[in-house]
Amino acid sequence: MKIKVGFGFDVHQLKDQHPFVMGGVTLEHHKGAFGHSDADVLLHAICDALLGAANLRDIGFHFKNTDPRWKGISSMILLQETVKLLTEKGWTIGNIDAMLCLEAPKINPHIPQMQENISKAIDLPVEDISIKATTNEMMGFIGREEGVVAYAVCLIQKL
Template sequence: MSKLRIGLGVDFHQLVEGREFWLGGILIPHDRGALGHSDADVLLHAICDAMLGAAALGDIGTHFPDTDMAFKDIDSKILLQKTMALIEAKGYQVVNIDATLCLQAPKIKPYVPEMQAIIAQFTKLTTGEVSIKATTTEKLGFVGREEGVVAYANVLLEKV
């Protein structure tokens, strides 16, 4: 068995009025927020899915289903913490994270260092081991029309 395992996670959420916009563990000022059972933090959800996939532990919906009221409006940092415990219980540690956000607005560059710090703290990494990039879709599709947000994450795990 290989000591290194890679996982890919992706998450999509609709943007709606009347919701807070949580991204990468922080509240970002915006006129809309992501709709979901939890706080709908697409970045943390994609990272959790990538971690779970790399360890062959299924997906975020398996461990934290949206049918369970225990996860209603939950802070996704708690889901990341619980995912990290699952990864560690299987004998893995995170080596690095590379994530991409797709959103037309708001611009998130000013928030990236804080997101990196939060994610690094919960995954026992340094901020230099957490990459967060963002792109627009040049006004194409549901992201371009500002109807939703998407996050992709790649996570490398190592057996310890």
Template sequence: MKIRVGYGYDVHRLAENRDLWLGGIRIDHSKGLLGHSDADVLLHAICDALLGAANLRDIGFHFPDTASEYKDVDSKLLLKRTLEVISAKGYRVGNIDATVCAERPKINPHIPAMQKVIADILEIDIDDISIKATTSEKMGFVGREEGFAAYAVALIEKE
């Protein structure tokens, strides 16, 4: 068996009049993340980690923000298509370890729902999806509540 590891990172700015989508679920908050798609920073980081592990470039290469078909797209669809791309190369997902960095709202109460959504899309056990939440202690753009950041590591396997 061949195993590979990939790393993903994404950031999105917070904006008024946007829904907050994170880990494939809508979270009630006064602002949402701004982007060409629904700006789900966590799913984007996971996509990049999976694509990187399979040596398939990055999310912007596969789903460019210049393509109208991805305008306001649900990032769950991007994650599903990412799975299809790595599967076509013979890989399956082993596990995901991710961290969301945000000052508000509290992310921890939403983690079980995010794990379920992601596990279902990636066709793996919920126990293979680790999501952690942290703040940046009021430092930087996250600390000033200007945006969110997410980091992800993915392990993929090929028989």
């Protein structure tokens, strides 16, 4: 068996009166992440971790932010397309571990739904999807609620 580990990172600007989608959950907040797709930083970081582990470049290579096909698209679709790319190369996902960094809103109550959304989208057991959240202790652009950051690592395997 061959195993590989991947790392992903994503950051999006927060804007007033914009939807805030995280892990496929729309969060109630006065600001939301802004981007070409639905700007789901969690799923973007996971996509990059998976693509990187399989040496398939990055999310921007496969889903360009200049391509109108991806404008406003749900990042769950991008995640599903990413998993298809891995499957075509013979890879399966062992686990995903992700960390969100933002001041508000509180993420903890939404983690089970995020895990369930990801699990259903990519057919990976919930117990293999870890999502955690922290603040930036009110420092920097995250502390000023100007942006949100996500990190993810994954393990993939090939028999």
